Structures are given as C-alpha cells and as structure tokens.
C-alpha cells in the first residue's frame with residue numbers, strides 16, 4: 001500500500017444542489033492527490049490535500065515545452081451506495097505508455113491505483129447520482145523543473161483532481177453533427193497522436209473552431225499523410241456500421257487507444273456482430289452512404305460514453321446518417337456500458353472495480 005499523507009480541508013465547499021443540471025468539468029471537489037518526482041529520488045511525498053492553486057516558477061518546463069500527460073476516467077455511485085471505477089487499469093497502462101513517449105518517468109501501476117482509490121474514497125460524497133452524471137477523474141503529470149532549454153524535465157508533479165459532471169454535450173445523449181476536416185491534421189504516425197497529452201488538443205483547436213462556426217459539434221480527423229483514411233474525432237474514437245458490419249479504424253500509432261473503444265469492440269463481438277479494426281477510407285464511408293448501407297455512426301469516449309452521429313459533412317457532401325435519431329446499436333451500447341458502470345447490468349467482463 002502507498003503511504004499517503006492526508007490533510008483534510010477545514011472549509012468544505014458547498015456541493016452542487018441540482019445534480020441533474022451539472023455542467024461538465026467546471027466544478028471541483030474538496031481534495032486532490034499530489035505526488036512529486038525528483039531525479040535521484042523517484043516518486044515521493046504522496047499526499048491528499050485540499051483542492052488548491054499550484055505554486056510553480058514561471059520557468060517551469062511545462063509552460064514552455066508542453067511536457068504533460070493526462071488521463072480521464074469516471075467513478076459512479078450504484079443504487080446500493082457502492083462506488084465503482086470503470087477499467088482503471090486500462091487508463092493506468094495508457095498513462096504509462098504516454099509517459100514513455102513523452103519522456104516522463106513511469107508511475108508504478110499499484111501506486112497509481114492506490115492514489116486513485118484513496119482520493120475518490122475521500123470525496124465519494126461528491127459523486128452525483130442523477131441520470132447521466134458521474135465523478136470525472138483527471139490524473140495528470142506536469143514538468144516542473146525551472147529551466148529554459150529543450151530537454152526532459154528532472155522534476156514532475158503527479159496530480160489527480162475530481163469533477164462532479166453532467167453530460168459532456170449540453171444536449172445529453174443525443175445525436176451530434178460531425179465535420180470531416182480535410183485541411184488541418186491532428187497527428188501523424190511517429191508523432192504523439194497515441195499519447196494523451198495537451199499538445200494534441202492545441203493542434204486541434206483551429207479545426208474545432210471551424211467546425212463550430214459551421215454548426216458542427218466535433219471534428220473527424222483524416223490521416224495526416226494522405227488525408228484519406230479515417231482516424232478519430234476530437235476526443236472520441238469513431239465507429240461505423242456498414243451493411244451489418246461494425247468497423248473502427250485500427251490503432252496505427254496516431255490514434256488514441258480509447259478504453260471505451262476497446263469495450264465497444266468487445267461488446268459488439270460478444271453480440272455476434274462482425275467487428276473489424278482496419279483501415280477505412282472516407283471514400284468507403286461515402287460510398288456506403290450513397291448505397292444506403294451506412295446504417296449507424298457513433299463516437300466512443302469516457303466523457304460522453306457513446307455519441308450517436310446523425311450527420312457527417314465532408315467537403316461539399318452532406319451525409320445525413322440517421323437525422324435526429326439514435327441508431328439501435330448505439331442505444332444498446334450506451335445502455336449496456338452505462339448499465340455496467342452503474343452496477344445495474346451484470347459485469348460479465350469484470351470491467352468495474354469497487355472503491356472500498
């Protein structure tokens with residue numbers, strides 16, 4: 001067990017009253033987990049302290065060279081009062097894959113898990129229970145060495161903050177409109193596209209603004225070289241159901257390996273759908289649409305779980321997939337995954353972990 005020093009807040013904050021109207025990611029709980037890394041010393045001084053500002057030198061390397069890793073997962077309260085995490089080991093494994101790529105030291109998985117459990121346990125009264133709500137968990141690492149000059153930092157902070165959150169999209173579990181970007185690119189193979197790190201998101205903002213200006217919710221990225229093969233959406237992986245077959249782009253080095261993506265692949269296979277992880281081009285999607293075989297499109301990610309897509313826009317082509325409607329498989333996936341997360345459906349895959 002990790003030795004964690006605990007300093008409880010003396011000024012507990014007011015919890016949100018109407019948990020049915022919670023925003024996403026803008027309210028934070030009373031406490032946070034913090035741990036330091038220093039070269040020669042390793043990770044040390046694990047602590048849970050009141051949620052507070054950080055004190056960093058303006059020369060801290062994260063501000064200049066972007067050496068940063070983050071994760072996102074959720075805790076849920078079941079009807080019988082248990083607190084469940086969904087596949088936290090997958091997030092920990094991915095965090096360390098990101099760390100490896102970003103020259104950030106590895107965080108021992110058992111220490112990471114102890115930290116997650118301890119801070120969630122501390123603030124478990126903050127887990128909202130209204131439909132579609134949960135406690136969003138944001139672990140992250142930043143480079144703190146005060147130094148100008150490009151190299152890996154010799155010191156880091158690992159922090160976990162918690163945010164009671166409602167639906168990721170203001171309109172909840174409802175179809176989203178997706179803009180297919182053919183000018184800007186998000187990532188290329190060999191880059192950092194498969195790491196969860198801030199740099200990927202700043203790279204995406206310009207196209208995101210373009211999509212919003214055009215009345216679209218999210219950007220769907222094509223590969224950075226040929227701008228032909230489908231990669232993923234801003235913060236979601238993407239699935240297509242074409243003529244009965246479920247298809248998602250294979251992990252190729254520039255796509256973020258989503259935990260929800262992996263769960264959806266497992267579920268679709270277990271239900272007997274032919275399920276393929278492979279290269280899929282935008283031309284193939286457009287052709288399927290024209291033939292009337294593009295049955296469903298949905299995005300997958302921790303924040304929104306399943307986001308049914310009812311419209312795709314690519315160049316001058318508008319593809320209304322299921323205008324205003326949620327496809328039956330999208331609905332079944334959403335009901336099943338959220339049912340497992342909330343302890344309402346039997347967890348045959350052993351995906352949930354109880355925080356005791």
Ligand SMILES: *Cc1c(COP(=O)(O)O)cnc(C)c1O
Nearest residue numbers: 235236237256258259260301302
């Ligand atoms: C986090 C993220 C996803 C989804 O991953 P999950 O583990 O399912 O939440 C997909 N794409 C990008 C770019 C992401 O940052």
